[in-house]
Amino acid sequence: MDFNKDSSIQTKAELEQIQASIAELKQKESILKARLASANSLIENQFDLSETLLQPTLPPGLTSNDISRYSRHLLLPAVGIEGQTKLKKAKVLVIGVGGLGSSALLYLSSMGIGEIGIVDFDSVDKSNLHRQIIHNEARQNMSKAKSAMLSINLLNSSTKVSPILEHLNSSNALQIFKNYDIILDATDNLPTRYLINDACVLLGKPLVYGSALRLDGQLVVYNYNGGPCYRCLFPKPPKFDPKQNCSEAGVLGVVPGIIGCLQALQAVKIILSSHPSTLNSNNTVSSSSSNTSPNTNKYYMTTFSAFAVPQFKSIQIRGRQPSCEVCGDNPNIKHLIDYPAFCGASQSDDPVMLKVLDEKDPFRISCTNFAKLRVSNPNHILLDVREKSQYDICSLRESIHIPFSDLQALVQADSSQDSIPTFSNFTQILEKSKTYNTPIYCICRRGNLSQLAVVTLRNYGLENCYQIDGGLTEWQKSIDPLFPSY
Ligand SMILES: Nc1ncnc2c1ncn2[C@@H]1O[C@H](COP(=O)(O)OP(=O)(O)OP(=O)(O)O)[C@@H](O)[C@H]1O
Numbered sequence: 256m257d258f259n260k261d262s263s264i265q266t267k268a269e270l271e272q273i274q275a276s277i278a279e280l281k282q283k284e285s286i287l288k289a290r291l292a293s294a295n296s297l298i299e300n301q302f303d304l305s306e307t308l309l310q311p312t313l314p315p316g317l318t319s320n321d322i323s324r325y326s327r328h329l330l331l332p333a334v335g336i337e338g339q340t341k342l343k344k345a346k347v348l349v350i351g352v353g354g355l356g357s358s359a360l361l362y363l364s365s366m367g368i369g370e371i372g373i374v375d376f377d378s379v380d381k382s383n384l385h386r387q388i389i390h391n392e393a394r395q396n397m398s399k400a401k402s403a404m405l406s407i408n409l410l411n412s413s414t415k416v417s418p419i420l421e422h423l424n425s426s427n428a429l430q431i432f433k434n435y436d437i438i439l440d441a442t443d444n445l446p447t448r449y450l451i452n453d454a455c456v457l458l459g460k461p462l463v464y465g466s467a468l469r470l471d472g473q474l475v476v477y478n479y480n481g482g483p484c485y486r487c488l489f490p491k492p493p494k495f496d497p498k499q500n501c502s503e504a505g506v507l508g509v510v511p512g513i514i515g516c517l518q519a520l521q522a523v524k525i526i527l528s529s530h531p532s533t534l535n536s537n538n539t540v541s542s543s544s545s546n547t548s549p550n551t552n553k554y555y556m557t558t559f560s561a562f563a564v565p566q567f568k569s570i571q572i573r574g575r576q577p578s579c580e581v582c583g584d585n586p587n588i589k590h591l592i593d594y595p596a597f598c599g600a601s602q603s604d605d606p607v608m609l610k611v612l613d614e615k616d617p618f619r620i621s622c623t624n625f626a627k628l629r630v631s632n633p634n635h636i637l638l639d640v641r642e643k644s645q646y647d648i649c650s651l652r653e654s655i656h657i658p659f660s661d662l663q664a665l666v667q668a669d670s671s672q673d674s675i676p677t678f679s680n681f682t683q684i685l686e687k688s689k690t691y692n693t694p695i696y697c698i699c700r701r702g703n704l705s706q707l708a709v710v711t712l713r714n715y716g717l718e719n720c721y722q723i724d725g726g727l728t729e730w731q732k733s734i735d736p737l738f739p740s741y
């Protein structure tokens with residue numbers, strides 16, 4: 256803008272903007288003048304700052320930078336100098352940099368934990384970013400452990416970070432754990448949960464466990480202060496349910512963030528636990544008792560629900576069980592075992608791939624072949640058998656939607672000659688396929704439900720039925736990169 260031409264200032268808004276800029280410049284000018292004055296005084300007085308008497312007395316273990324940085328902690332009696340020094344010396348291991356690990360790591364570092372190890376084998380995916388706030392758009396496909404390290408370096412360059420780009424398993428867990436004081440379980444699958452628990456018991460390390468799904472989260476401190484381990488509460492793994500993970504059931508972005516913060520809180524409380532003005536309450540981290548007196552501590556699981564009025568609840572859980580296989584009086588588990596076999600589930604939440612149809616089944620068709628056929632022979636039925644919530648996210652044009660569970664019910668009702676509820680999609684398919692032998696191509700998210708759908712339809716007598724291999728996930732990869740992946 257040309258300030259010499261009054262006519263160029265056309266509106267009141269422009270005038271106000273110029274006045275604000277002038278005020279800002281004046282403020283900057285006064286700051287710079289003050290700095291100049293103090294620099295001049297230093298030069299004039301020629302202070303030799305290496306002179307002992309001019310140097311401050313700092314508490315042992317903390318630098319001048321630490322004092323400025325953690326001043327709000329130092330002012331807090333529950334932390335103070337002693338507590339902050341303990342945090343600086345502490346070594347915490349976080350396994351998993353997903354939704355839980357993201358917030359836990361940022362807070363552990365910002366609060367001044369001296370050394371942090373990060374274990375994760377996975378890389379950043381776009382679908383992670385709604386909750387995994389330690390990563391960002393530019394880091395897609397980068398290893399999660401490395402991305403977390405870069406964020407921590409920006410947040411607090413004095414945190415020593417060791418990224419461990421490995422899949423935690425029975426052969427590397429003890430070796431990795433032994434370098435750390437406290438372990439945070441921020442993973443998402445059952446075998447890894449038992450593995451981490453057993454490794455913590457075998458090495459005598461406290462375990463801060465968190466989990467989050469949909470609108471709910473949970474937090475427990477295990478193997479601490481004479482308390483129970485995960486196996487004391489859950490001696491046998493529950494039946495594996497592939498729907499109980501974020502990629503199937505979904506999760507509200509902020510929920511794992513909240514639980515991750517609580518994990519960081521409990522880790523910090525454990526580190527500060529012998530502090531005179533301790534943060535300990537009657538929560539999971541309970542008052543320490545001597546070895547000789549009976550353990551009267553109480554132990555808690557904290558749950559969080561984001562539904563309606565957000566609610567935290569702390570429920571008392573049972574203490575250490577003398578019969579526990581790993582931490583009991585006569586433990587059977589003295590070494591790490593085969594956890595995927597123990598849990599009957601894989602040690603990742605990678606989707607389960609069903610093999611209901613033989614790999615060479617002629618009624619399996621690849622996405623590429625289906626794409627060709629779709630153009631060359633439009634006279635077919637594309638049957639999408641995903642749940643409604645998924646179908647509504649995105650679908651292929653002119654597909655007919657019948658969720659697999661409905662399809663099963665409809666086929667059953669028709670076979671037993673019950674009256675079929677009016678379901679125009681189903682009637683439409685039956686008419687076309689039975690009368691004109693129009694081929695049906697079944698599609699789903701990954702190619703599992705569609706196999707079951709083909710079997711169901713074939714058993715029902717519709718022979719001209721095909722399954723599209725890999726489903727819409729494969730369609731996105733090999734045919735249409737713009738088809739939304741989810
Ligand atoms: N055994 C293991 N070793 C190392 N990292 C693990 C192990 N098991 C799980 N993890 C990591 O724990 C993290 C858990 O993150 P989160 O539950 O937010 O889900 P996600 O796998 O990132 O995403 P989504 O489930 O939506 O695909 C993941 O980054 C995963 O790679």
Ligand SMILES: [Zn+2]
Nearest residue numbers: 484487579582
């Ligand atoms: Zn136990």
